[in-house]
Each structure stands twice: as structure tokens, then as C-alpha cells.
Amino acid sequence: MGSRIVATGRAVPRTALTNKDLERYMDTSDQWIRSRTGIGSRYAMRQGESLADIATDASRTALERAGVKPGALDAIIVGTVSSEYAFPSLACQIQKGLGISSMPAFDVAAACSGFVYALQVADAQMRAGDFKRVLVVGADALSTMVDWSDRRTAVLFGDGAGACVMVTEAGNRGVLSSLLRSAGEHWNLLSLRSTGIRATIDSEVRRCADDAIQMKGPELFKIAVKRMEEISRLVAARAGVKLEEIDLFVPHQANLRIMSAVAERLGLPPGKVFTNIDRYGNTSAASVPIALDEALEQGRIHDGNIVMLNACGGGLTWGANLIRW
Ligand code: UT7
Secondary structure: OEEEEEEEEEEOOOEEEEHHHHHOOOOOOHHHHHHHHOOOEEEEOOOOOOHHHHHHHHHHHHHHHHOOOHHHOOEEEEEOOOOOOOOOOHHHHHHHHHOOOOOOEEEEOOHHHHHHHHHHHHHHHHHOOOOOEEEEEEEEEHHHHOOOOOHHHHOOEOEEEEEEEEEEEOOOOEEEEEEEEEOHHHHHHEEOOOOOOOOOOOOOOOOOHHHOOEEOHHHHHHHHHHHHHHHHHHHHHHHOOOHHHOOEEEEOOOOHHHHHHHHHHHOOOHHHEOOOHHHHOEOHHHHHHHHHHHHHHOOOOOOOOEEEEEEEEOOOEEEEEEEEO
16 A cells, blocks of 8 residues: 555745846845846745745645545644744644644744655554555745845745645555655754844844854755765666656756756756756755645646656755656
8 A cells, every 4th residue: 555645736925926026125136136046036924924834825725626625634744944933843833823733733843854855754553554644745935035135145034834735545646766865974064053033134123143044055955966966876676667758747846056056067958857946946945845736737647647756855865756646
């Protein structure tokens, strides 16, 4: 018995910030951001908005599309590192938002790899027979954790949530294989100290630079390309799938140049790589499920297709899920 994604959903904050908007706040340009990252705009939370509400909206959409009542869920597993609360978990907040209780609800902290990690955890527990219907969510609001005067990080991140409903199923569809990896020795390539302070572009709250997201971009870039390529090959080999059999590659949307480099190394043509970073920026754990939801909406995935989800982020963490749709 395996697990299969039967429906997805997504939600974002109300405000879209374009690169031109950011030019008013810091010394940057639309040209630099587009050419170095592929980002054109991103959704950013304002004061009064809540990641829990956005994640609950995405979850509701996925549940409705799946025809699964919230009360029928056996577990809620959420990849996130930016909930308003250190505890309760975002999973418990979503559970409250959906008006249900009793089933286990917990977060998985793997930064940008959070959704890929959460999906692996759900799949393994479903294969073990623990759960039959699981809500898996990736949600983050890293725009609230940057130093808005630091152009090296402030232009990169957007906020949002993506969700999917997974059910156990016999047969050859569903998650074929997942692989997760971490390298704690690279912890300081992308990090954020826990302070509990939140800043948004329109608020007076300013934190000291050390308490905002710290990133060594160029070093991270090189490792991300290498690791994402490597894990793709490993997970495909483990499932007995050839790389050329992949119909759609859905990578974490951190940088268009990273995605292109990984795809090129894997021999995947641009038409097999899903990107939406131009409209979302880097939404951390939300990026893969938001991209998956859009890919389905755009008819890019058909029954029987081989889809690879892939991510790399703070930790370092990285991983991939190979799915037969
Ligand atoms: O989601 C988790 C995984 N994340 C990643 O894997 C991110 C990996 N890294 C990257 O995507 C890229 O390294 C960045 C997009 C973060 C940076 O791009 P880069 O091409 O590596 O630029 P850089 O950091 O080497 O900076 C090049 C120049 C610098 O100026 P000087 O020193 O050459 O004069 C920066 O100060 O670009 C400057 N710069 C900017 N200029 C205008 C940096 N940020 C900006 C900006 N606007 N926003």
C-alpha cells in the first residue's frame, strides 16, 4: 500500500510587491533582480495577516478538491520555519482553523526543503499503516524575517502556502520513492536566529541586522546545484526510473539560474521544468506545493506522468520525491 496526492491547493497574502516597488525601499533594480534570480514580484504579508490563516485557506481548497472532510483526516504534517508561534505548531493552528481535533498534527523544520521532508514523513507513515488520509502543507513567511534594508536578502523572499491531501492506495500510482539529506556543517550558509520579533516592510519594527535572515548566497548557489542534481539521480535510480522518463520536474523556486543549471545537468529540457518564481519569489517550504498546484491547474501533469519534486535549503537540507501521477 502506497500513498497518492489526490488534490492540492494554495493561498498567498493580499499584497503583491513588484521589483519596481522594492526600488523605492532599497538600492536595487528590477533589472538586477530579474537577471540574477528570475523574480519579478512576490506576495508579502502585511501587519495583521497571519500565516496560519493563509495555510488554512490553502488546506481548505485542497480538502474541498479532494472531497475529503477535514474530520476524516488522520494527520496534519506541515513543513514550516516561520510560524507566528514557536509553539503551538503551525499544524495545530491549521487544525484549529479547520475546526477539527484529535488526530496528530505536527511541524517538520527543514526550511526550504520542508514540504519535500513532510511528504516523505507522510508517505512513510502511510506505508506503515498508521494513517490513511493526511494533509501535507508547506507554508512560510520569510519576508517577515528579513532585514528590509538588506538588498541581498530582502528582494528574494515571498510568502504563501501550498497544501495537498494524500490517501493510501494500492497499485502503481503515487509516491515511488523519496530521499532526504542534511549537512549541518553548512548551517551558516542560510540561517535565522530565533528572536520572536517580526518585521514587515510597512512596520516600524526594525531588528538588528544579526537577527534577520543571514545568507551566503554564492556559496549556497553552488552547493544547491550540486546537491539537487545528485539527489535527483539517486531518487530516480532508487525507483528504477530513468531521468528521461521524468515528465515534469518541480524544483524549489529559489533562483531561476539554479533551476536551469540543475535541469541542464540532468538533461531535462526547459519544457519539463516548472517555474513560477517570476510571480512568487522564494516562498521557502511553500514553493514546491504552490508550484505543484499551479502545474496541475495549467494541465501540465496528466495521469501516469512521472513528476519529481526537489528542494534544497537552510540546514543545509535537501531532498526529492518521485511520484507517478
Ligand atoms: O531557498 C534556499 C536556497 N537558496 C539559494 O539557494 C540561494 C542561492 N543563491 C542565490 O540565488 C544567489 O547567490 C543570489 C540571488 C542570492 C545572489 O546572486 P549572485 O549573482 O550570487 O550575487 P552576489 O551575491 O555575488 O552579488 C553580486 C553583486 C554584489 O555587488 P558587488 O560586490 O559585485 O559590487 C552585490 O552587492 O550584486 C550586488 N547585489 C545587488 N544589487 C542590486 C546583491 N543584491 C542586490 C540587489 N540589487 N538586490
